[in-house]
Amino acid sequence: MPHPAPVVRTPDARFAGLPEWPFTPTYLTLDGLPGAPIPLSIHVVDEGPRDAAETVLLLHGEPSWSYLYRRMIPPLVAAGHRVVAFDFVGFGRSDKLTSVGAYTYELHRRTLLGVMEALDLRGVTLVVQDWGGLVGLPTAALDVPDRVARLVVMNTFLPTGEETPSLAFRAWKAGVGVVRTWLPVGPLMRLALPASQRRFVPAYTAPFPTRASKAGAVAWPLLVPTEPGRPVAAHMTAAREALSRWDKPALLVWSPQDPILGGVARHFERLIPTAGPAVEVRGGHFLQDKSGAEIAGYVLRFMEQTRPGRPT
Structure with a gap:
């Protein structure tokens, strides 16, 4: 059997006619990304005025893509903001490395930095969830704090390997390690999404038509440190x-129904000095899918209340 090409892109036809997804795909080309043998194309949704005073940057997690934010993008744009969501390498419409070992934390960090620099994003309200938090929060706090105006943190964590992972996460990571690129994305999403949202499962499986295209989705859980001293632990x-x-301002929006991260909001309430009690919404791990419009409302009020120069 021939080896797969080192880089593939999911055919556009896989994304035709997705429900609640009217956005025209655009792409950035990033060169010199770690582990990438050629420049990679990164799919970007870039909506709203380019000269808007404020930009909202939305980061997805595992094994989703920008589609997860489909119900948040329209109200944020309607309020006059520039809204950017992109697919990390290996996800959505972005290029995919076909070797699990090619995916590293540095690859994803450099992709985020590359997108922010290429689009010259400033005054950013950074919205993160799942692996979007593991990449976005360290990058915002350590690399580009001057570009980030505020944080919105949703169902994520910063694992150092010193804490005991939840049973659900341990089972998830162990299962991924066994099945590898046979990863059953569709059945997993059917389990993770509320019953009312399962009609959207085909949109989440669209990026992964072959085993080779799933390498990035396999790699992310395997990169999560579950013991001290692992490479990613130092970043966390x-x-x-x-x-x-x-x-700077920080807002926590959480779904307690998440079997993996539902109780982690308390950690961030204690960690981030400017974060008050988490706002709770329904939806489980993929809270944006069920409660996206509601979350967008919370984000808009948060941005208004924390705008520089606003009377107190």
Whole structure:
């Protein structure tokens, strides 16, 4: 059997006619990404005025893509903001490396930095969930704090390997390690999404037509540190230290029904000095899918209340 090409892109036809997804795909080309043998094309949704005073940057997690934010993008744009969501390498419409070992934390960090620099994003309200938090929070706090105006943190964590992972996550990571690129994305999403949202499962499986295209989805859970001293753990420890001194606004939006991260909001309430009690919404791990419009409303009020120069 021939080896797959080192880089593939999911055919456009897989994304035709997705429900609630009217956005025209655009692409950035990023060169020199770690582990990439050629420049990679990164799919970007870039909506709203390019000269807007404020930009909302939405980061997805595992095994989703920008589609997860389909119900948040329209109300944020309607309020006059520029809204950017992109697919990390290996996900959505972005290029995919076909070797699990090619995916590293540095690859995803450099992709995020590359998108922010290429689009010159400033005054950013950074919205993160799942692996979007593991990449976005350290990058915001340590690399580009001057570009980030505020944080919105949703159902994520900064694992250092010193804490005991939930049983659900341990089972998830162990299962991925066994099945590897046979990863059954469709059945997993059917389990993770509320019953009312399962009609959208085909949109989440669209990016993964072959085993080779799933390498990035396999790699992410395997990168999560579950013991001290692992490479990614150092990034998480440094991010925790930086966020403990964060002096810009922060909003926590959480779904307690998440079997993996439902109880982690308390950690961020204690960690980030500017974060008050988490706002709770329904939806489980993929809270944006069920409660996206509601979350967008919370984000808009948060942005209005924390705008520089607003009377107190």
